[in-house]
Amino acid sequence: METTQNTGSKKLDKKTLSHSFNLWFWGALTCFSQEHMQTFGYMSSMLPILRKLYPKHDDQVEAIQAYTAFFNTNPMLGSVIVGITASMEEARSNGKEIQGDTINDMRAGLMGPIAGIGDSLIDGTLIPILLGIALGMSTDGSPIGAIFYIIVWVLLAYFGQRFLYFRGYSLGDKAVGFLVGKQGAAVRYAISIVGSMVVGGVLASWVNVTTSLKLHGANGKVFLDLQDKIDSIFPGLLTVIITLFCWWLMSRKHVSAIWTMLILVVISFVGVLCGFFDPGLSY
Incomplete structure (x- = not known):
């Protein structure tokens, strides 16, 4: 591939990265199926990156092949993987010895750890806490609780994912060692315990049969x-x-x-x- 042989200094600008993130945020589950899961949403988010880094159409077609493999993780925290990928793709376009298989292996290796952290932190901890607060504000049929939940969830989802995306881009492959190493395992274990405690607290407070x-x-x-x-x-x-x-x-x-x-x-x-x-x- 011609572009991987160059030793230029191609750099992704913030507009391109923001475009890529927005495609992931709004389309992570695009064409979702049991066979492909989030594959097409991932490919869509990488299109602005590849168009920016590889002006030639043939190079874009070749580069996109790395993202045709199956992909599925927690969509909230999964944005960090997309950001890491953008950083690695930028390095590959500048002649670094990074192949499509290397990027694909990185994606496959992070799917599980990110899913474990995301499911425990988001679904098992954050959402129950927000719902508990919203339920407390919805006594006597007040709509304030529902409005609170919608606004806070949307803001946290968007800006939280955006922060993770750009953090993943700035760290690049340095983030991989943390997420799949002993520290990452400890974080996942701690979050799962906190998530269980939160769910238990919500159950005791709001479920009464x-x-x-x-x-x-x-x-x-x-x-x-x-x-x-x-x-x-x-x-x-x-x-x-x-x-x-x-x-x-x-x-x-x-x-x-x-x-x-x-x-x-x-x-x-x-x-x-x-x-x-x-x-x-x-x-």
């Missing part, structure tokens, strides 16, 4: 209030059972979150019909 089942005697008086009996033995037992049931469905049986919610709706509907649950509705 109770039963309204009461047994009446011949005189019409209640002789067994099931919820009172449960509270005297194990407060929150039904909440724990439902939580473990959802965990079992999604973790052990690999049931999707959507199907799990539908199953809970069916359980709730049947429970109301049987008198086990009382939604407190008046008609």
Whole structure:
């Protein structure tokens, strides 16, 4: 490839990098499928980079081949990989001994660690914290909580990903050693613990499953209030059972979150019909 033999000083400008980042932010899941996942979104984000570094069309076609391989990671933190790639592609266009296979190996090596950190930090920690705050602001049907969540999430998602993208570009391949090394493993482990604590806190604060089942005697008086009996033995037992049931469905049986919610709706509907649950509705 002619451009890799040059010893020039090609440099990506901020406009090109911003264009690349915006394509990743808005299109990371473009043409998403089980076969390709985020491959096409990644390729799209690299197009401005390749056009800037390789003026010749044939060189662009050759360079893009490194990004046709399967790619999938956490889309939020995945922007750091795109930034690292842009830095490595810049070095390759300036004659450094970096091949397409080297870039592809780097991408493949970072997919797992970034997914582990991102899923624990974003899905397991940040989102539950924001939802907990939003729920607290939504008491009595106030829309402030929903507005708060939408605005804060969008701002954090955009500027957080942008920071990671440019940080990855500035560090280049130096970031790879940290993300896949012992320090990266320690960070992933610590974040997973914090994420579990946050999810547990949200569960204890906002999930409350109770039963309204009461047994009446011949005189019409209640002789067994099931919820009172449960509270005297194990407060929150039904909440724990439902939580473990959802965990079992999604973790052990690999049931999707959507199907799990539908199953809970069916359980709730049947429970109301049987008198086990009382939604407190008046008609």
